[in-house]
Amino acid sequence: MKKVIFFKIIIGLFVLILIGLGGLFLISPTVIKTFPQNQAQNIQADSEIKIDFSRPVNRDILIPSIIPDVPGEWQYENPILERHFYRTLVFIPDQILRPETIYKIRLEGIKRILNVGKSSNFEFSFTTQTLPKVLTVEPKSGTKNILPFSEIKIKLTQPNPELVDFSFVLEPKTEFKARINTEKDEYTLIPKGGFLQGTKYQFKIQSTFFIKDKETGTIIFQDEPQDLYQGNFETAPPPKIISFSPTGSNILVNKDIKIVFTEPMEKESVEKNFSTVPQIEGDFIWAEDKKSFTFKPSRNLSFGTNFKIAIKKGTKDEQGKYLPEDVIFYFKTIGRVWASFSPFNGANGTNIKTSIKVYFDQPVNQESAKERFKIEPQVNGSFSFSEDIMIFYPSAPLSYQTTYKVTILSGVKSIYGLDSNKVFSTTFSTELQTFKLAIPLDFQDYPLSCEAASLKMALRHKGIFVSENQIMNYVGIDSAPRQGNIWGDPYDIYVGSLNGRQNTTGYGVYWGPIAKAAKVWRPNSQAFSGWQISDLTKELKNGNPIIVWGVIGRGAYQDSWYTKDGKYIYAWKGEHSRLVIGFIGNPTSPSKIILNDPYVGVLYWSTSSFLSNWNIFGRSGVVVR
Structure with missing residues (x-):
């Protein structure tokens, strides 16, 4: 009985094995699962492709392919027996799949291991992930008052598993450290040394897609850079010192030092960076708003001492902003009377x-x-x-x-x-003393009537009002024109025409005839030659103006002649008379002589210039007393 039962069991197991082997080798394999699934979207670019069959496939007949073509290796996995009867096919790319691309996987010749029956084909497709883009940027474009040690955060639309090389550009140029999170979807830019304060920055993000060989890491493809973002932000201005006291000199020795800032300051930073030269011991007393402090010296300052007060650059306010430069002030305490x-x-x-x-x-x-x-x-x-x-x-x-x-x-x-x-x-x-007779200027009436005009002004000072014609009636006129080297005698009479051309049809008259005319109204008047400056100033101090002879014009020159009787006449082209009315300085050695020139106007001549001109006619003239 036991032998019969054992025999039946053996027979049953054998039948089961035959049924299993028949299913394994006689039924055609089919695709039961794929990764990615058919028409799947946003598949990671670094993914492998995996196909599971219902039964082992004939590897000699099956032809797998991927379109577009990708370098890589097809491998069989999941054997029923070690290295035999594989039920899974895997594609391992040598490089990442190209993003934003539809890939088609085609399997031709799916057949039983025993190579009996018909073969079948299978295909499926999927779309790879899009490239990561910029989702958000902090700080947002247009943001102001960014603190100098702020970070920039860039959130991506999706992780970036070395698909894209992001470049970040800041203007003004700023060095920074870029850090990406573990999810690879957020970058943080940390400026080295912080941002410049009170500065407008332009911020630009570009992306460059690239493909690397998985084994060597070598870039085998690189696309053109794409602009992803452009914005700007403005950093907060640095804290400043609004006022400092004391400043200047003669500061009282019991004076406190007070500094006022634009922002609430970090006390520890300020006190650490505050210094005085010479050193002053004292205490800090802060205002409640922390925008100012008073430094109270523990004893009176030294007299007559120059003090230098400095707060170093880098001194921080409560927000972390800082002084960009050393701030230095000076004052000097009161010293000895000066x-x-x-x-x-x-x-x-x-x-x-x-x-x-x-x-x-x-x-x-x-x-x-x-x-x-x-x-x-x-x-x-x-x-x-x-x-x-x-x-x-x-x-x-x-x-x-x-x-x-x-x-x-x-x-x-x-x-x-x-x-x-x-x-x-x-x-x-x-x-210097200025002495000047109150004699108004009166210009001459005729081109060559300077002598009469000078006497007219002098007589007017004495209260006598006469015309030049009246004066000339007493002087007399020899109107004959010049004949070569022969002409009249100006020591005796006026030579030529009052309207004439000097030294051709008209000349003038010397001090003798003018003194004769002056005596008609002022009998004490006197002609002279060879006077000194002190003689002039003495007469002026006595209220008496003096007519003097000289020349006018830079082109003046000696142009003498003879009378009909053979008398030699010393003469100059440019002969001219003026009225001396005052002087400046000491009467014995004045610095200037004041003249009424009837042709030019009032003159203030240096004494040397006056003498140079007066000497031409031997320092001659007429004093009207």
């Missing part, structure tokens, strides 16, 4: 009615200042004060053409600083 003057040292031509001002550089004790004032030559006067200025008012005008020395002796007492310990002085000279 004085300066008006008129300044070496001044010339000072008005005789001037007041004398002493400028102290700080408040002083007024009585001690007045006690130490000295002026030489001695001048009486009174004092007044206007703030730190002491003013001395002479009780009478200063003397002309005099050198004065003003001295402030040492020991002027300071109110807040140190008393003076040196002597201050200034030396100045007063103006």
Whole structure:
């Protein structure tokens, strides 16, 4: 009985094996699963292609292909027995699949292992992923007040598994470190050293698609760069110092230092970067808004000392913005009393009615200042004060053409600083005296009537009003024209025509005939020759104008002749008379001579220029007394 049962079991197992082998070898294999699935979308470009069959396939007959063509290797997997009867076909690309591409997989010759029966074909398609694009950028384009150490974040539409090389361009040019997250869908740009403050940046993103060989990593294809994004942002301006005190000089030694910023500042950063030279010990007292602080020295500052206050660049505000440069201020504490003057040292031509001002550089004790004032030559006067200025008012005008020395002796007492310990002085000279008779200018009536015009002005000063024609009636006129080297005698009479052309049809007259005419109205008038400057100034001081003879014009030259009687006549082409009415300076050696020129106008000639012209006719003239 047991033998029969065992035999039946053996027979059953054998039948099952035959049925299994028949199914394995006699039934045609079919595709039961693919990856990617047919018409699948957005398949990763680095994917492998996998096809599962219902039964082992005949590898010798099956021909797989991929369109477009991709370099790679088809491999069989999932055997029933080791290295036999494979039921899975895998395609392993040597490179990534091209994104945004429809791929078709075709299998020709799907057949049983025993190579019996008909073969079948199979195909399916899928579309690879799109290239990653820029989804968002932070900060957004147009954003302002970006902090200097902010990061830029670029979110992609999808991960970037080395499909695209992104380039990030900042203008102004900025070095940065680019970091991508583990999901490979977000870049972070970290500026090295931060952004420039108060600067408008242009930001541009470009992408370049490339394909690498998987084994060597070599780029075997690279597309043209594509512009993905262009925007801008503006960084926040740096903090600034609005005000600093104290500044300047003569700062009181008990003064605190105060600095005001535009932004709330980071206390630790400011205090660390604050310095003074010479060093000042003290405490910081901050305002509640942290925009200002007062540095209170622990003791009075040194007198007469230059201080340098600095806050280093990089000092931060509470937002992380920072000073782009060192900020430096200077001040000088009050020292010893110092004085300066008006008129300044070496001044010339000072008005005789001037007041004398002493400028102290700080408040002083007024009585001690007045006690130490000295002026030489001695001048009486009174004092007044206007703030730190002491003013001395002479009780009478200063003397002309005099050198004065003003001295402030040492020991002027300071109110807040140190008393003076040196002597201050200034030396100045007063103006030259100007003496001028009030004689109005009157131009000559005829082209060659300068002598009569000069006498007319002189007589008018004496209260006598006559015309040039009246004067010429007493002078007399020899109207005969010049005949070669023969002409009239100007020592005796007017030669030529008043309307003539000089030295041809008209000339003039000398001092003798003019003095004769002057005596008609002013009997004490006098002709002269060989006078000195002091003779002129003496007569002017006595109220008497003087007619002098010289020449006019740069082209003047000697042009003498003889009378019919053979008398030699010393003459010049350009002979001209003027009226001396004043002088500037000392009467014995004036610097200038003032003349009424009836042809030109009022003249202020240097004494040397006047003498050069007057000497031509032997320093001759007529004084009208």
